[in-house]
Amino acid sequence: MxxxxxxxxxxxxxxxxxxxxxxxxxxxxxxxxxxxxxxxxxxxxxxxxxxxxxxxxxxxxxxxxxxxxxxxxxxxxxxxxxxxxxxxxxxxxEAVDPATMLLRQALSPGQLELALEQQRHDFVAHLAALAALPGAARTSALAATRARTRIALAHALPLRLVLVGRQNAGKSTLMNRLLFQERVLTGPLPGLTRDPVREITVLDGYPYQLVDTAGEGGATTRLDQCAIDLARRERTGADRLLVVDASAGPTTVDRALVDDRTFVLASKCDLPVAPWPDDLRCDLRVSCASAEDAPALRIRVGQALRHWRQLPPAGPVGGPAALDAVAAQRLADLGP
Ligand SMILES: Nc1nc2c(ncn2[C@@H]2O[C@H](COP(=O)(O)OP(=O)(O)OP(=O)(O)O)[C@@H](O)[C@H]2O)c(=O)[nH]1
Ligand SMILES: [Mg+2]
CATH class of the missing domain: 3.30.1360.120 (Probable tRNA modification gtpase trme; domain 1)
Incomplete structure (x- = not known):
């Protein structure tokens, strides 16, 4: 059977x-x-x-x-x-190794190339060989395997990126542009988005789970407050993409949303922009006004996110690497 x-x-x-x-x-x-x-x-x-x-x-x-x-x-x-x-x-x-799984489900050429590369390696045998190495050689080989693994996991496991920001900042418009479809409602009415919406896409060769959430701002009804509470829960402990309306400039609300895992994007840069304070990082300035510019926007956002995560161009990693959490744990178990 x-x-x-x-x-x-x-x-x-x-x-x-x-x-x-x-x-x-x-x-x-x-x-x-x-x-x-x-x-x-x-x-x-x-x-x-x-x-x-x-x-x-x-x-x-x-x-x-x-x-x-x-x-x-x-x-x-x-x-x-x-x-x-x-x-x-x-x-x-049926023995489905992680490389074959990735090959079957690849969403991008980068994932495909990595999967093909990793199919040539036996990661379990590589770990056994690592464990048998003497002191210094083992340390440097382990470090190299860990570096490759960080990149391989970024290919194999989508990064959950929660879109945060003030109401009306342009989060949902950005989400739609990145997905190439009108997936979520957008419009000038503040507080339009309520439920978190999650979608997988590939940007510059790496997979992401984008999560659009309700914006921070006034809550006139209990429903508005529930939506804001849901968004807060969604972003707790998550990597964030903060969308700031550049025509209004960042406020204390925006600043409070920034932590060391936040990518800061200034949107609406087609409009006259407000001064941007020197002490707040800005990782990318874009306009989402035109759906026709979505292909170029996707490329720019993908590249900026890749640089922010300090990842190389998507593709093979140059040697055996873990492709799932189980293999990564085995690598971690080999010690420092
Ligand atoms: N000019 C210009 N307008 C934009 C841009 N991005 C979004 N908008 C407009 O800004 C308004 C708000 O956009 P949304 O994407 O719905 O904003 P949101 O951040 O999702 O808002 P909430 O769901 O209320 O939190 C809409 O009318 C958009 O068309 C942009 O880059 N340029
Ligand atoms: Mg929205």
Missing amino acids: RLLTPPGRGGIAVVAAFGQTERAALLACLRTRAGGAVAAAAGAPPRLCVVAPQGVAIDEGLLVDRGEAGLELHLHGSPAIVAALAAVGPWVR
């Missing part, structure tokens, strides 16, 4: 059985809701059944008989359910 979905957490898991013995083993784990045996028939519509390995009902699933292509059971994705099913028979788990 084979697990067709990637191992780990997920909404659903799909298990497939091939050959008569395996199909019989899988069917033996299933019951109808009335408690009877489940029969499979190639090409029949999906059938709801109770998943009861060793007689104990643990889930409900859909049985899909694809004939020679396998007898599939679509389950809820809890690893505990998959493990309970796996305990009943011989399993061949």
Whole structure:
């Protein structure tokens, strides 16, 4: 039997059985809701059944008989359910290493190139070789692996970047321009955005999860206050992109939103701009007025964010690197 979905957490898991013995083993784990045996028939519509390995009902699933292509059971994705099913028979788990996962899900050429590069390396073997190195050689090889890993993880895991700022500063307009679509409502009415809106995109080769949030400002209704509270929760501990309306200039509210993980962007620079104080950093000045300028805007924002994060141009990293949190932890476990 084979697990067709990637191992780990997920909404659903799909298990497939091939050959008569395996199909019989899988069917033996299933019951109808009335408690009877489940029969499979190639090409029949999906059938709801109770998943009861060793007689104990643990889930409900859909049985899909694809004939020679396998007898599939679509389950809820809890690893505990998959493990309970796996305990009943011989399993061949499809080994999906992080590089292959990245290759399958690559959103940009940079991610693709990195995935192809990392497929040539065996990171676990690299860690074993590192651990066996003597003192100084080990220290420098570890440092190099960590430096590559920082970049590789920036490719593989989107950075959550919360758009913050005052009401009407232009956060939602910027979000739409970066996504190339009218994803969120915009307009001169202050307090327009209420729920946080999250979208993944790639900027200058690196993935980001952009989160548009309600702006800081007056709250005349309880709903406004709820929206502002939601935004505050969203940005707590997060990397931030502060949007400042350059035509009004930064205020104490803007300053209070800046911390050492905040990228500061001055928007509305097509309008006459207010003086910008010397003691407040400005990482980028843009105009989001025209949707036609969105391609150039995306490039400028992406490059500025990459420099702010001190990342090299997206692509291969020049040697073995961790591509997920588990591998990164193994690297950390090797010590300083
Ligand atoms: N001239 C000019 N207008 C802009 C620019 N960016 C946004 N605007 C306008 O500013 C107004 C507010 O924009 P939004 O993007 O809705 O502002 P917001 O920060 O999301 O506001 P809230 O959701 O209330 O927090 C809209 O009328 C936009 O068209 C810009 O770069 N130049
Ligand atoms: Mg908005």
